[in-house]
Amino acid sequence: MKSIVYERVGGSDVLRLVERVEPEPGPGQVRVRVAVSGVNPTDWKARRGALGSSLPPTGQVPNQDGAGTVDAVGEGVDPARVGQRVWIWEAAWQRADGTAQEAVVLPARRAVPLPPAASFDLGASLGIPAMTAHRALTVHPDGPSVLGPSTLAGRTVLVAGGAGAVGHAAIELARWAGANVVSTVSSPRKAALASAAGAHHIVNYRTPDAAEAVRKTAPDGVDMVVEVDPVVNAELNQQVIAPNGVVAIYADTSGSQLTVPLRAHMFANTRLQFVLVYTMPDAAKRQAVEDVSAAVAAGALRAGEDAGLPVHRFPLAETAAAHDAVEGGAVGKVLIDVRHDGRSKPPASR
Known part of the structure; x- marks a missing residue:
């Protein structure tokens, strides 16, 4: 062969x-x-x-x-x-x-x-992108560990880089689970891709009023951020995260050093959760496989x-x-x- x-x-x-x-x-x-x-x-x-x-x-x-x-x-x-x-x-x-x-x-x-x-x-x-997205959407301390219809109802998810493979899967899974989905992008072309994936709201993170635009769709802040570029988006995330929210970081696109404002995140009780499929708990992998398969069967992942x-x-x-x-x-x-x-x-x- x-x-x-x-x-x-x-x-x-x-x-x-x-x-x-x-x-x-x-x-x-x-x-x-x-x-x-x-x-x-x-x-x-x-x-x-x-x-x-x-x-x-x-x-x-x-x-x-x-x-x-x-x-x-x-x-x-x-x-x-x-x-x-x-x-x-x-x-x-x-x-x-x-x-x-x-x-x-x-x-x-x-x-x-x-x-x-x-x-x-x-x-x-599927594999790495969908399982990464699943993990990012299920690490909130007060959120579900299982994804399915309505499991994220009432929550707002911000997907950074909605035009990428993980971002695309995160938008589709979050929407299937009933979340209000916001995606940040850097260009009209990528905005079209995030919209096609099912994001309810699209924000260009390069504009000066990006945080204000996100807050208009989520006045109380976003519950979860699926983050591809934590260095570039650090300030935006701090401005839009809801109390007790989670920033799930699965990549280091812009560099390996991240600086965050401690006091702001401390008062918000923010959780910074790093995500790598290969080393995440076996139980989380099994649940991701089960839920991703259910999403595929339902036509929610394309x-x-x-x-x-x-x-x-x-x-x-x-x-x-x-x-x-x-x-x-x-x-x-x-x-x-x-x-x-x-x-x-x-x-x-x-």
Whole structure:
């Protein structure tokens, strides 16, 4: 089978297309014939060595997320899973095999059933973005730990960077859960993307009256901030956060040092919550998988043109270019077509 492998950390030039022996699933594992592989920022960061883990002796296959079809199962796994369409999460976390290859063996729980109406594009776009968004929306001390219809009713969520993959998922999940959703963006194009995702209110954070605009939609302040750029947005967050609100930080886009006004946040009883899917509690991961699956089944999570989110596609042999696109800040979702039989999307009759 064809696989993308890197044997040393570095730029995208370390990625090589190789032929490898197709793996067999062991106890508790499934083998998935990968149709689409999703690329996230942590994929190129891991390739550059930013996550600090050592490379396996056989080399590392990149990419955590993907979607495809189970074609073999190991001991202890229900044989009925063969033929099941699935979405994949954490394929490469502390493992040598990610989804940038024609088949991947992984623990059965990391291959989650994908509803018939959901495309492989959507499946490959879930994983890290949707689970990150879920965690950010469920860490409020007085909020729900489970997402579903009306679980966030009466609350206001501010999604910074609503045009990005995590921001897009956060808007969709928050709206599905009944929240009043505000999104901050930096341009009319990104405003259109956040609006297409379902944000009720759009604010350009670069305007002088951004805080006032947010407060008009949420006079008592926002209960939760899903934050992609805490350094740039520190002052805005302090101005709009509600008492006992949470700023959930999942990225450090502008730098690694964050300065916050202690007294203002102390009086507001603000919680700064950092979010990284890989190291969050296992119970939170299981709940995220369950709720994300429910949202997909309900049609609340969408992908590509259906959601107004640009999709940048690459063949497996051009995985390096796909990584470069994400590292370069491509707006939308970057996907790798591993299988070329026209079945990335479900049959039109479904």
